Amino acid sequence: MHRETEEVLDAVGPRLRALRRHRGITLAELSTTTGISESTLSRLESGQRRATLELLLPLARTYDVPLDDLVGAPRTGDPRIHLTPIHRFGMTFVPLSRRPGGVQAFKMLIPATKEPLEPALKTHDGFEWLYVLNGRLRLVLDDLDLTLPPGEAAEFDTSSPHWLGSADGGAVELVILFDPQGMRTHIHADQPARGETAGPVSPAASPFGRRRR
CATH class of the missing domain: 2.60.120.10 (Jelly Rolls)
Incomplete structure (x- = not known):
């Protein structure tokens, strides 16, 4: 795995823990909302479990943040909203x-x-x-x-x-x-x-x- 990718993934766990604590949500409450077990969430936050799209999508929906925020992706790309009627x-x-x-x-x-x-x-x-x-x-x-x-x-x-x-x-x-x-x-x-x-x-x-x- 590319070193830069590994560094991004290693930072996901601490970022998820900090976000959860900032929101005042317990692991049990987060488990109920996302359907992800407490043990998996704990291992994800501690870095013992690699972040996957399957785990990050329900977390992004629960926290109501873009997926990029969870992985610390740089703010790049076109900021315009493409209006599709x-x-x-x-x-x-x-x-x-x-x-x-x-x-x-x-x-x-x-x-x-x-x-x-x-x-x-x-x-x-x-x-x-x-x-x-x-x-x-x-x-x-x-x-x-x-x-x-x-x-x-x-x-x-x-x-x-x-x-x-x-x-x-x-x-x-x-x-x-x-x-x-x-x-x-x-x-x-x-x-x-x-x-x-x-x-x-x-x-x-x-x-x-x-x-x-």
Whole structure:
């Protein structure tokens, strides 16, 4: 094995131990979260077990850090986010973040229609925060029917029936944040979806810091 590679691998264990202790997580708790046995985690941190992708991936997801951070890879390469649109439910989602796990940011584009669409309310686990950039957004949330102009924001628990669309048939652009459950439903799984109350909130507010009732 190349000496430089050996040095990188030798540094993984101490880095993992330091990260776990900094987060205040015990080996038992980490084992429960990752599915990796305590003995394997202990040997990995002490350097008795070589780091492998199979071990590092669940650790990166648990700590919510890029894999490069765990192995101490240098910050090289193109820092730009390559925006590859995702088309779902007649809408377009443009990813604005690429960090593995945690809350994900997207620009959401609702196309113009000749006539406003009838709401088809869905539910799913998760939480969402949105901010209207252009157009007039119609947000139907349980028994609320709201129109949000540019500059307004809303946050809601998606376990309540909800629907997003154009209020007047025109195109709408918004920034939307999904927690992991919401992201999987909107971007990956074509399944029925459910928010607590939502209403306009301060755009400067923490996106998932509080829930309105």
